[in-house]
Amino acid sequence: MKNLIPKTYAEALEMLNNDNLRILAGGTDLMIQNRSWSNMLPDFKTGTILIFNLEELKYMVQEEHFLHIGSGMTLEDIKDNELTPKLLVDALKIMASPAIRNMATIGGNIGNASPAGDSLPVLYVLNALVVLESVEAMRDVPIHDFIIGPGKKTIKQNEIIKEIKIPTNNLTIVKFDKIGGRKADAISKISFAGAAHVKNNIIQDFRVAFGAVGPTVVRKYDLESHLVGLTLDDVSLNIKEILSEYGKYIRPIDDQRSNKEYRKEVALNLLESFILSL
Amino acid sequence: MAKIKFTLNNKVVEIEESPTARLLDILRDKYDFVGVKEGCGEGECGACAVLINDKIVNSCIVPLGTVEGKSIVTIEGFSKTKRHEVLRESFEEEGAVQCGFCTPGMLIASESLLNTNPHPTDEEIKIGLSGNLCRCTGYNMIIKAVKSASKKGDGLW
Ligand SMILES: Cc1cc2nc3c(=O)[nH]c(=O)nc-3n(C[C@H](O)[C@H](O)[C@H](O)COP(=O)(O)OP(=O)(O)OC[C@H]3O[C@@H](n4cnc5c(N)ncnc54)[C@H](O)[C@@H]3O)c2cc1C
Ligand code: FES
Ligand code: FES
Numbered sequence: 001m002k003n004l005i006p007k008t009y010a011e012a013l014e015m016l017n018n019d020n021l022r023i024l025a026g027g028t029d030l031m032i033q034n035r036s037w038s039n040m041l042p043d044f045k046t047g048t049i050l051i052f053n054l055e056e057l058k059y060m061v062q063e064e065h066f067l068h069i070g071s072g073m074t075l076e077d078i079k080d081n082e083l084t085p086k087l088l089v090d091a092l093k094i095m096a097s098p099a100i101r102n103m104a105t106i107g108g109n110i111g112n113a114s115p116a117g118d119s120l121p122v123l124y125v126l127n128a129l130v131v132l133e134s135v136e137a138m139r140d141v142p143i144h145d146f147i148i149g150p151g152k153k154t155i156k157q158n159e160i161i162k163e164i165k166i167p168t169n170n171l172t173i174v175k176f177d178k179i180g181g182r183k184a185d186a187i188s189k190i191s192f193a194g195a196a197h198v199k200n201n202i203i204q205d206f207r208v209a210f211g212a213v214g215p216t217v218v219r220k221y222d223l224e225s226h227l228v229g230l231t232l233d234d235v236s237l238n239i240k241e242i243l244s245e246y247g248k249y250i251r252p253i254d255d256q257r258s259n260k261e262y263r264k265e266v267a268l269n270l271l272e273s274f275i276l277s278l
Numbered sequence: 279m280a281k282i283k284f285t286l287n288n289k290v291v292e293i294e295e296s297p298t299a300r301l302l303d304i305l306r307d308k309y310d311f312v313g314v315k316e317g318c319g320e321g322e323c324g325a326c327a328v329l330i331n332d333k334i335v336n337s338c339i340v341p342l343g344t345v346e347g348k349s350i351v352t353i354e355g356f357s358k359t360k361r362h363e364v365l366r367e368s369f370e371e372e373g374a375v376q377c378g379f380c381t382p383g384m385l386i387a388s389e390s391l392l393n394t395n396p397h398p399t400d401e402e403i404k405i406g407l408s409g410n411l412c413r414c415t416g417y418n419m420i421i422k423a424v425k426s427a428s429k430k431g432d433g434l435w
Binding site for chain 2: 003027032038039041042052053097098100
């Protein structure tokens with residue numbers, strides 16, 4: 001089985017084009033998913049390509065319209081970078097533990113496409129684009145089109161996530177919340193990301209997304225657009241209806257961790273407190 | 279198989295192994311650094327913690343291929359430093375060691391924290407050690423120990 005370590009990004013694209021290889025970044029998901037016995041090699045079903053040390057994927061740059069985050073940036077380095085939007089910093093602070101954050105990459109958090117991936121609701125709310133590259137071409141895919149189901153994503157065998165692009169915005173109010181078991185290390189049971197801009201008491205921009213309440217992150221663009229243009233008083237008066245509209249889309253997959261009804265209630269409470277805080 | 283070259287406790291080493299091998303297995307079985315323990319084997323407990331370029335990682339889930347060119351320090355290497363001496367003494371004084379299984383990982387986590395934040399608050403210590411489990415002590419003694427080490431070892435980090 002081939003386990004390749006490219007020296008450059010260009011070489012990595014070539015290798016991906018030539019063989020059916022699994023991209024291995026920090027390994028914090030893959031080494032566990034493919035775990036075998038102690039002292040034995042993890043059981044990857046295909047060859048792998050180890051990209052963690054590609055310096056060309058470790059960068060953050062702010063340009064006129066976008067913040068660019070290289071896919072090889074670790075969660076810890078993104079958390080500590082002054083360019084990182086506050087909403088993302090707030091999510092990263094309570095993700096996993098320092099030891100995990102030093103290996104876990106943002107490309108891996110997206111690539112894992114778990115409904116409980118904590119960066120995802122934030123990236124949905126920030127309208128992030130996933131930049132995919134292969135030897136042939138480069139394309140931008142909105143995060144909500146990139147992820148199509150638990151572990152399922154639109155990426156071709158020869159493509160790699162090169163970077164995440166976050167459009168410049170003027171979201172002035174942001175909130176990340178996560179309800180989990182043990183605070184630092186739990187894969188979140190429910191996560192919530194909210195962002196808004198309010199001027200002269202009128203909502204100019206309103207975006208919310210929920211993680212781990214369904215097979216993919218839930219963000220409802222149509223419901224958001226109904227709120228834009230309303231005054232804060234209108235919104236408070238109609239809070240019950242807004243919550244019940246969102247309630248239709250929050251359908252936690254039932255598992256043993258906690259029951260559906262409870263999780264739905266918690267998710268709606270997070271939404272309510274965000275709206276009332278505007 | 280691939281040749282992987284890195285620095286291990288200040289010595290340059292090279293090994294021919296699969297890049298997907300767990301760093302933990304290599305450290306214990308090929309280099310005999312058995313102070314690195316296996317607890318959960320899935321990144322949850324910190325018993326296997328080592329430093330890579332001065333930062334804590336859990337070696338049970340680190341693919342060997344990612345350490346090419348890096349500097350790894352295990353508890354064996356760290357224990358030769360003055361900073362370790364100060365930490366160990368503080369741990370002993372505060373009663374932060376009982377069975378001792380978690381201690382190497384706790385010391386590595388403390389070192390990693392103090393490297394970036396030499397004077398952490400209680401809350402920052404809690405966060406810094408959040409990936410390390412201890413079944414015996416209750417964490418208060420450990421937090422006190424780190425705090426006391428950061429005072430006593432002022433200037434070392
Ligand atoms: C103890 C523990 C606690 C954790 N806590 C949290 C938590 O609180 N919140 C959370 O969201 N996650 C958590 N995780 C999960 C994990 O750490 C993250 O999902 C992490 O971001 C994965 O990144 P990685 O680089 O390790 O990915 P890897 O394991 O290397 O890869 C993950 C997936 O992404 C793909 N991939 C990686 N990089 C690329 C790329 N550049 N292009 C295309 N595909 C790519 C891989 O092929 C694979 O399918 C935790 C994990 C552990 C072990
Ligand atoms: S053995 Fe590695 S974290 Fe538990
Ligand atoms: S002292 Fe026993 S696990 Fe911590």
